[in-house]
Amino acid sequence: MDSSLPSGISQAWAALGADSSLLDRVSYGGSSGGLPARLPVMELARATVAVCSLAAAELTSVRTRRPVPRVRVDDEAVATAFLSDRLVRVDGQAWSTFSPLSRFWRATDGWVRTHANYPHHRARLLAALGVPEDIGGNEADAVGRAIARLPALEVEERVYAAGGLAVAARSPEDWAASEQGVMVAGQPLLTMARIDEAPERMPGGGALPCAGLRVLDLTRVLAGPVATRTLALLGADVLRIDAPQLPESQEAHNDTGMGKRSTTLDLTAAADRKLFDELLETADVVVTGYRPGALERFGLTPEALAERRPGLVIAQLSAWGRYGPWHERRGFDSLVQVVTGIAELEGSPDSPGVLPAQALDHGTGYLLAAGVLRALTEQHRTGGTRLVRLALTQTAHWLVHGLTSVPGVDEGFDAEHRLTETDSPMGRLRHALSPVSYEGGPVNWARPPGLWGTDAPVWNGA
Template sequence: MTDIEMAWSELGGDPARLSRVSTVVREGSLQGRLPVRELARACVGVCALAAAELGARRAGLAEVPAVRVDDGAVATAFVSERHLLIDGRAPVAFAPLSRFWRTADGWVRTHANYPHHRQRLLAALGLPEGLVPSVESALAERSALEVEEAVYTAGGLAVALRTPEEWAAHAQGAAVAARPLVERERLDSAPARVLAPIAPADDGTPLLPAAGLRVLDLTRVIAGPVATRTLALLGADVLRVDAPQVPEIPDAHADTGFGKRSATLDLAADGRAFEELLAAADVVVTGYRPGALDRFGLSARALAERRPGVVVAQLSAWGAYGPWGGRRGFDSLVQVATGIAAAEGSPEQPGALPAQALDHGTGYLLAAAVLRALTEQSHEGGGRVVRLALAGTAQWLMNGVGHDRAGETSYDGAGGTVYDGAGPWLAEADSALGRLRYARSPLSFAGGPPDWTRPPGPWGADAPRWS
């Protein structure tokens, strides 16, 4: 089974649809020891196909529009945060305390981009707010596993470097390996969703498969916002909602805020306002650690009880199961735990993927799962929940992607061409944040939207209500 066939099967898609997908191969894109290009291509391909399928159904088309996956567009989008310029300024990707550190017996990687995570890391190490050399010395005296446990106990983020074999033997690694890449479940017996017809693409008007759908975006950098950014491209009214006391990193918001509006809401104090949003929502996307939102009545079952027929999309780092089911995590940490960092470098000198491919890949898969759930609902009914984890995508990259090239989807061009830069897939736009240079979406299907209709605005600047 090819990579895109496997991903499409995980989404419950009709295999006959795959004949509508073609690929432009560009050698040299997303180069690494692991098959990152193949993973990225498959994730974007199934997302575009799911969009085309829903668009065909809503527009009454006899055939699903043709999908074209261009390695250049995909490679550019998978490092969108590196291409972003705001009035000519490049964002800072990682804070000084987010990095690899030597320990007494190996390596550990920390994540401290958010102020509260930095504070918890320093508290776990018994250090005042201070200098990198102090952290370096403190970590050098401890074992990697000791650091991992101490920092997580304090509510921070640190992960010991593991080899692929060590991760496979770990209880969480075994739990992830036992689960499907995409978990799909029916929540209720709501009647079939009646989606308003949309006009087929003509006279320059794009086909927008998600037009008229309302998406509540309860996610943070990067995978969840990539998914909702994609749904916004496809015409959805996406409202991102954050707690006012935990601001998003401005540059991260600028990269993933295209097409959306951004509001703040204290769920504990403004529960009624949230319920009004939920009452009119078609999709709810969550990206916090498993269980973190349950106290606000935001589990999938609780949401479906109050909003029958809703599609709930849940994203986590490690999965909502196993001993790490309640842990926080980010792409860089999942790479370290699952053996990717050791495979891209070595146990003695860890490396990293050429992109935060777990984040971006999982984001496109999550959007694809939402689109497929909406298609299924339109003739089967029933609320749906779909779940993905960065660790599940890592498992697929390490053990599934690129291992069977026979019968691959059709390619445009004999032998492909060379990826010689991101230029063709970059665009510029004025915004309330300044002049932006950004990566365009890699989703491409006949008649589909070429770009977002609105740039990102300031974080939290919009009212918490639907358009």
């Protein structure tokens, strides 16, 4: 292995249960000044992209029966990709990744962070704080006044009880001492398991590692869509499915919908459920990113999926983990940063701080894709339905406690080198190229994103 290879790559590759000798295939370089932070964010970004690239190279080797291609991780490409949601443009127009009500607020005894990007989360936040929805331009002021009168933990509990999203800022020590924090610290970075003895049934090899594979994408911003966007780059037929009653941002889809198709199905409606079941009958991978319990009520547990479609790869992502008192809570990267103490570590005595990118989302997304790719490799060798699980809090714990920064020279950072443009149904789309790269691998997606939710609920060629 390259003696200068960051240790984070070794840690993540070991968590994936992979052959450590393959790390010899990895090298890295490029300008590393794109994600400045006190915590080792660049190391997390580099490591997660590296193991995803190596997992893709390994699967390519298994399917083509050729040597594992070499992987070159470029720091400039990695940093650009971790900022992809902020760099995407349509006809030159940018979009705001956070709404005016998604921010930090002063409470009586500390700080609160809210998330209200979606209309239903905004409505629940306002209801929990007693702020009328039709208050107009004074909405943010009213929310600020309401929070300023309450202790931070009371705001958190009120808003969560109403189905909204707000968290009290905690120190790393407070989080580590909490019941959920203790349980997170006892978990590995990710888990991979074989849950039955189904025979191997991967389709014949192709030029790309995921060629011929069908992926049901049941995820929402941001980590899950990053993972499935990567599987689409590698040749999978990815069909994203959302509930029609849950709105999605077209602007977010412009970034994470690369290479995919998108449709809506209401799983509570008999006709739509039948369409979903027909898709599942020939799926190879199912990726879920909803909070635990949200999809289980539809009978979509790993055990039920394995019984209906033996040999699946099932990948599950959550914010807080599928255990402990917080396991059913909604969550996003920005909130996990605040609860786990990252905001304090990146902040100042006067105010909390943030990471330079949604690094927990992006990093977990590449780890999730790597987990799927490694599960496919192991399934090709020995069969079995495979289960991969990750959580944003586990990635956060790794960032704070498991990684160290690698010294290097800051040579500057120019994202323009890693951006490209293409025509799309929305207009001229500028987007980041994928940082996942190996010798002979794809450079760009086969298709741009489309209008969210407008594709037919069928597989390509069906």
